Amino acid sequence: MKERIFLSSPHMSDEGYEQKFVKEAFDTNWIAPLGENVNEFERELAEKVGSKSAAALSSGTAAIHLALKAADVGEGDIVFCPTLTFSATANPIIYQNATPVFIDSDYKTWNMSPEALEEAFEKYPKVKAVIVVHLYGLSADMDKIMEVCKKHNVAVIEDAAESLGTYYKGKHTGTFGDYGIFSFNGNKIITTSGGGMLVSDNEERVAKTRFWATQSRDKARHYQHSELGFNYRMSNVVAGIGRGQLKVLDQRVEKKRYIYEYYKRELSGLEGITFMPNNKWDEPNYWLSAIILSGKVKPIDVIKALESENIESRPVWKPMHMQPFFKKYDFVSEGVSEKLFEKGICLPSDTKMTNMDLGRVVNIIKELWVE
Structure with missing residues (x-):
């Protein structure tokens, strides 16, 4: 059998950056979803893409889910979503008991068509959020899409799972909308083996997503939960891999x-x-x-x-x-x-x-x- 060539597989740094950060997590016994690697990975990625804040999560799917929740998407709400994407973009809409409406692509970008988006708003004037995908690392036409979305006063979530390192007019994808998400799945351009990140300039809402991601545990001596929570936080070990990968x-x-x-x-x-x-x-x-x-x-x-x-x-x-x-x-x-x-x-x-x-x-x- 000839040597296997993969579509896109994990590629650790030759310098061993990942092992250094992971070793630090083991040496300090911080292997849970807490620790310096998590905090620093959030800070370093936010700085890299030019966003004010970030939350390190268990997957890009989790990041989309919490972005929808942060945008107050709930039961019966309509969310526009590109049809040409992976199911992880659309599944969280269902998690929130909302209704997806799928929008076609255009040949110019392979991403969401601004013209089809405008047509969709004519059909559905009451929309809670629009998810925009940057497919295969190609940026969507963000000027036109943001113009349409602002006109209709709707929250924008950028699924930049495939486009970390992509620029639209000199600015990182994932930073145009209200929320951006990145994925570090094994096949992505950098990987943590599995994981994701939510970014936003709204630091208060990002802090809230961190709260939801840690089972919505209230600040109390005993375990107390006033809101529905999720087990979505990234581990300190995984974040160490991400810090090393970000360097390359x-x-x-x-x-x-x-x-x-x-x-x-x-x-x-x-x-x-x-x-x-x-x-x-x-x-x-x-x-x-x-x-x-x-x-x-x-x-x-x-x-x-x-x-x-x-x-x-x-x-x-x-x-x-x-x-x-x-x-x-x-x-x-x-x-x-x-x-x-x-x-x-x-x-x-x-x-x-x-x-x-x-x-x-x-x-x-x-x-x-x-x-």
Whole structure:
């Protein structure tokens, strides 16, 4: 069996930063969801992205859930959500007993269409929150989206799970809305093995999310709980990994960009291939390099060819409105997301890939055009 090439796997620093911080947690016996690593990871990430405060949580999903709760989303409320995303974006809406309405993408960004968003507001004037996703590290068109959302006086939550290190017009994604969330799952650009972060300039609301995340334990000598709580706090060990990973974020973005540019240089000449968009105001982290196939070669052909050589690739996300669980909810459509799903494929984008690995992937793909 040939050596495995992953889509995007964990990549610890060569310098061993993560081990240093984890060792400190063990040496001081602070391995619970408390300690210096948690506090410092919150401070360091907030400083990195330019936000006033942050809460380190057990997952990006937990961060979205608490962001919705902080935005006072509850039973019967309507929340707009992109349809082209992972289910973790939409699931927390259901946790809050709210109702998702899915919004189509546009070809310009692959993210939420501002025009479809405006159309959705015409249909649903009373909306509690809008979740915006920055898919595959590509920023949504935030100026237009924020203009629409401000006009309708609605809370904005940015799902930047895939876009840590991405800039929109010189500003980090995740910092335009009322709340931003990041994920440190094993496949993300930096990882804590599992974990997430909620950021906001509203320090009071972030403090409240920390309270909810620690089972809403009141300040009392005995255990007292006046509100519903959650076990969502990040552990001090996991936060230590995150602190080490944050030190190499810029290196990881640089390597992801290199992978994207390698594929684009080698594959752009093949008939029917187009690459994910790159707008002049967007500085992506290129978390995954994705392409669209509109010719004789289909995404499944590429996936199977790579799979036969022990190389991982994936289709573009299947839209939420096409998922069995979510198909009962409304969808404001321009017909884009289905086509991106039908014709899209994510190529291996692992930051540990060598030029030899990249060449191996490219050669397998090119062979499909000469058969």
